Amino acid sequence: MDIRLSGVSHSYDNFEVLRDISLEIPSGRIVCIVGPSGCGKSTLLRFLGGLEKPSRGEVLQIGAPPSDCLNPLTYIFQDFALLPWRSVRGNISLVLEDHGIRGARADGIIADVLARTKLSDFAKALPKQLSGGMKQRVAIARALAVNPAVMLMDEPLSALDSQTRELLMDDLVNLWTRTPFTAVYVTHNLAEAVRLGHSIVVMSRRPGEIREVVHLDKPLDQRQHGDPDLEEKQKYLWQLMREEARAADAELVHV
């Protein structure tokens, strides 16, 4: 299943946020979106998953999602969004219950996703007992449980320290290498973008437009922290964003 944005524009009242975004998200690829603060990245992601409607333009699903897919468009949120009153297990079964999956079948799925995110020992723990990195792994496990066709991630790692971030990026790469998933990955962090993205969409400052789409051909599992060619790409992205970021920053001061 692919996703296509065509001519998406959006304003909150008279406040223009996005302008004429057209973008294709091909199946089995990770598309990263980078751009200065406030340029509408989170808004764009909410359109992609149907949590909000754009004022103009269309968001299209092309092709049907695989039949075993319970929730085609699945989010992973920056703030984890785990229910504090449910255990790790309960948080995952939450999203299965509504599909009538209970008992042994649910146990099977939960055990599988917990094993894939290396959380098997923590099934009974409450979210407050987990570290930030583990909470985000629970959120990833929850997303995997519904077999998403597309994962929508809004700065999933930015609440974490840089070491945990590295580890979780490795985890995501491993997950993707085993079974390639489609993902839209919004981030501030250019290192994350060059590590995880098959293509990187650079947005201008608000009103957000697509400035450039950068493609990276190196396979994900061959990318390493500190690769010279990745550093090169990162530098190039930073050049692209520098002016926008500076201007966006100045704008905020003047508001």
Added chain:
Amino acid sequence: MSDLHSPSTAARQVTFRGGGFAPSSPRWIGVAVFVVLLSLAELGTRQGWISPLTLPRPSDVLLTFQELYASGLLWAHLSVSLTRLLVGAALGASLGVATGVLIGLFSYVRAGLVPLTAALFPIPKIALLPLFVIWFGIDEGSKYALIAFGTFTPTVVATYGAVDNVDRSLIRMGQSFNLSWFSIVRKIVLPGAMPGILSGLRISLAIAIILLVAAEMLGAEYGIGAYILEAGSLYDLERLFAGVTILSLLGITMSTIIGQIERRVLSWRQ
């Protein structure tokens, strides 16, 4: 700066200033306060520096209490009072929670009922007792209604406040996983609102006890309120205090029960 490292600089502990603002409540302190106050009253009335007209002797109150128990009257009064309290409070609190949740979820209900609740809240409910007598009869009906109405308004206000405070990002999460509306309410909104609902219930139940006594004072043969009123009109301070003690015990019991429920239902918070 250089003298930082010189041996002559005196070293001293960094002053600790992170204490307080985290009250815990060791149980025995509460008991100790009661014991000290009662012993003072007992001592004072025995030695004569508190006149028996101002305060009855605690041991006499205890004796009265025992007589009351032995005569079987204690249970006669307590059972009617407890029934009124339970029926009235259960009615008021459940209707209140339901209304509060509806206000928290639906714009039209909110627009219609929030002003109404604001108008009803400050009315001293006891002033409406004559009205309730006409509507629901002079017997139990009017007392149930009074207590129910008195618990209803504070429960509504606490509940919709609690629903408003449920983390929106959790609701978004539920929607993003395609949970049904009903699932979101039952699994996300209600548990998220539970802390606020329970603390509102504490206040509502205290109000219920106050209204119970008031209703019983205005017209009842049995019940703790009637017992206190009779004792008061005879200036029988021992019996008056025995009645008041029962009320306090009732209050403590209620608050303990809610505490237990909180500990069980909200264990995820500690």
